Amino acid sequence: MSTVAPAVPSYASGTSDVPLLGDTIGDNFDRTVAAFGDREALADCATGKRWTYTELAVDVDAVAFGLLGLGVGKGDRVGIWSPNCAEWTLVQYATAKIGAILVNINPSYRVHELKFVLNQAGIRTLVAAPSFKTSDYAGMIEEVRPECPALEDVILMGHEEWTALASAAVDAERLAEIGRTLTADDPINIQYTSGTTGFPKGATLSHHNILNNGFFVGELCNYTEADRICIPVPFYHCFGMVMGNLAATSHGSCMVIPAPAFDPEATLKAVADERCTSLYGVPTMFIAELSHPKFDDYDLSSLRTGIMAGSPCPVEVMKQVIDRMGMTEVSICYGMTETSPVSTQTRADDSVERRVSTVGRVGPHIEVKIVDPETGLTVPRGVPGEFCTRGYSVMLGYWEQPDKTAEAIDRARWMHTGDLAIMDSDGYLNITGRIKDMVIRGGENIYPREIEEFLYTHPDILDAQVIGVPDERYGEELMVWIRMREGAEPLTAEAVREFATGKLAHYKIPRYVHVVDEFPMTVTGKIRKVEMRAKSVELLGLEDAANIKHA
Template sequence: METRNGSAASAVPAQPSYASGTSEVALLGDTIGTNLDRTAARFGERDALVEFATGRRWTYREFVADVDALALGLLDAGLGKGDRVGIWAPNRAEWTLVQYATAKIGAILVNINPSYRVHELEFVLNQSGIRMLVSAQRFKTSDYVTMVEQVRPQSPALERVVFLDTAEWEALLQPDGDARRLAEAQAGLSADDPINIQYTSGTTGFPKGATLSHHNILNNGFFVGELCGYTEIDRVAIVPPFYHCFGMVMGNLACTTHGSAMVVPSEGFDPATALSAVATERCTSLYGVPTMFIAELDLPDFDSYDLSSLRTGIMAGSPCPTEVMKQVIDRMGMAEVAICYGMTETSPVSTQTRADDSLDRRVSTVGRVGPHLEVKIVDPSTGLTVPVGEPGELCTRGYSVMLGYWQQPDATAEVIDAARWMHTGDLAAMDSSGYVSITGRIKDMIIRGGENLYPREIEEFLYTHPDILDAQVIGVPDPRYGEELMAWVRLREGAGEMTAETLREFCSGRLAHHKIPRYVHVVDEFPMTVTGKVRKVEMREEAKKLLDLG
């Protein structure tokens, strides 16, 4: 084609892989405590929290009363704005009370994974400087009391440990302080204050503490709830753990910003209890990673549960198989079920499918950008936005991006650039309608059953084994968890036999169970590039043959 003067017309520029989430609903400017007070003022007699396994339940009026009592108890204990309070417990009502009570006084809640062992607990206590730890006494096979006793001598910042179900915990809920102190404490808070530290597995050894503000997580929970259509009549079965954003933000905060009920089926995931909670409490929404939904659908008596109250829910954590999504919609009645994508560092959700999206959209993409957020796909080598349809690194920007990694400015600068874009490390592509598909991972992150695991952290621990000279950890395909861990190890001269069983014995009690490699392969050397880098791609292909994984 030529213009009138005979010169060739310039080609139409390609549409960039960029999208921004417009919304007629404004961002919330509240702190978490103030927002909870507003909700309780509107819906005081409606259910706020139901602990299904024990039958305990709170209306919003009762819930705020207990939150305020605990907040005053924390103030009486000498805690206040900026102090770190750790919570180490499975999903139970007290976890939620601590979440909101710390927010009321401006203390920073530090989430501790219930499956942590001594090795990880000691690191988190010291890296975040926790002054008070609120802990369960035990969970499953974990004896928290014994583990806390082991680490206390090495944790100088830790002044006080309060175990649940003790007189000391009950005393915290019956404070002597003047209620006006709490109002004064709340009045001195800003929505931009840090309020939560969540540890993510580190690519360079130990975990990093993603530091999140009231503004970060309150708004993320609110807009996730908005896209799920929550109101005060909704009842959400929160199956994922509270220590992760899925439970405490997408679950708890999505509910309390809308006056919905938080229904906690059990301390840890049990498929039968989850469905019983939905049926008995008439839940309208059910959460989980795909493996949880698979386990629920696989129950022999699945058809005996009355799930007719369900209309929506959220599946996140790892890709959802098409057949599972079909069954969730058809057999569970969750016609409006959503897929969410995000990371702890972004509070967590960046993209989400909508209620009217097709089945294909919900299984082949992670939806579109959320309200008041931006996403783009960039060339990892240049940082330039790629055209629609081309793969690159997914970046996100907006209210959800964390304040930074706790006391790790260099690590923060590696992932948040000067323009405040969070570089996710995930490879993705965007279509012309703004739907995002995750196509891979730039780094070697392994997703096992919805848990993000980084090989370097596990490798660092394996180096402490007296017989291991070198170790490399990779992910291999697994039909149940998506991926499983495999360790390739080089042994010291004269070392004894190394098997998966002997390695598990070494790791047990010292490393969280989901980080313990399922497979072990002993080698004399690793496949290397000419520049001396380990070729994990080659190792993964070889592992499939060794394990006959196809």
């Protein structure tokens, strides 16, 4: 009598001989300083300033004491609103040392988004750049300040208040005493993810979450104190502050900031001048660097590794990064803010085919499974389903939103990502789509509902449905289908942009506008966004972009 072998389930756990770190970010940082004090820790290319680990520790402690002097204590929320700069890094480690919770604020935010985050997180102290490009941060802060009762202190970088904060006298024994009151499981960071209900949710992360994720991402990149990591990705994302800064400081590596915001030539120059061994980016950044007219002018021979993540990675771009940039050990990572962020990663010893066509295998000390979204049961390998992950990396929850937390994390502590994935027989994963209709534009997670809610405030718009359409540069671009009120003139893309500019972050403003009488609907009355997307590809002639292969 023959029997059929049971199918292998889509489940994998990351084994490792290296144990999880059990310390706080401050203790881990101090350990690195003791081991590698004379080695370079931070280079800020825009200002020309650089720090050894010993010098960085002195400045971090001063900022920590400056915050204590303002009355900031354990559990208080300190906001940071700025492009990438050395001050951002100082505040990141200073808040960790005193147990304050750092709240990352997207530099693209405008007034209504800023006010929401300040109030939702109850930010007590805000450190901000006075301005950057077209953003008048100081002006926007003053505009919302009367409506933010928790906000006591605003520290503008480069102004007297920052100088005072950063030059505070340090009592080393008191700092050590505070350190002994902190635990690795304390919340230390809130990062806002675009909200499906119209407003962002604050993913709350602990020392244990982000220190270990940074450390193990760095382990899989084989980082040592000899590595120099070029970080053009934003610090307000996990990509910059965790995979970049914490991966570096947990290995004694050097953090290199090429520019305040992404600039392809500044990035290439930083790699060449600073002899970087690792380079980070979302696919759009690598595309911009590879296509830059001066690409061949820069010596990138120091590069060994790096990370491409943040949105689907085109296979051809990955191959060029290996061949033309010399990043033979480049890694693809997959994750989300709520998981600190990385859940899967390719390894340096994976075949090129694996590294250009999958998002890798489960990370150390993490579990992943693929489940049927309807039943919650684990599907066999080779069958698509929802990607779920569990382990040290799963956030504590959404800040003061237990209901939203319960929707995302089940009773067994599995984080339900909402992404559709497939696991092959060797445990490698591909991301095949999203259960919900989140759009990932150039590494930015955008929830259409938030933009739709905003567009409903336009007097001539009856209904608006936002979708993602394929884009060769950004992976996806935003398009809105609009139904106009009776008698109103059809809106153009320019008119929508004009209405949204200054109110929505630039990356949330739809590039394409299509005015219709009706939306395609199911028999039960649900709008068929899948059909809208297919029609839009045809309408806009985006077939080539739609056919680009991704991992």
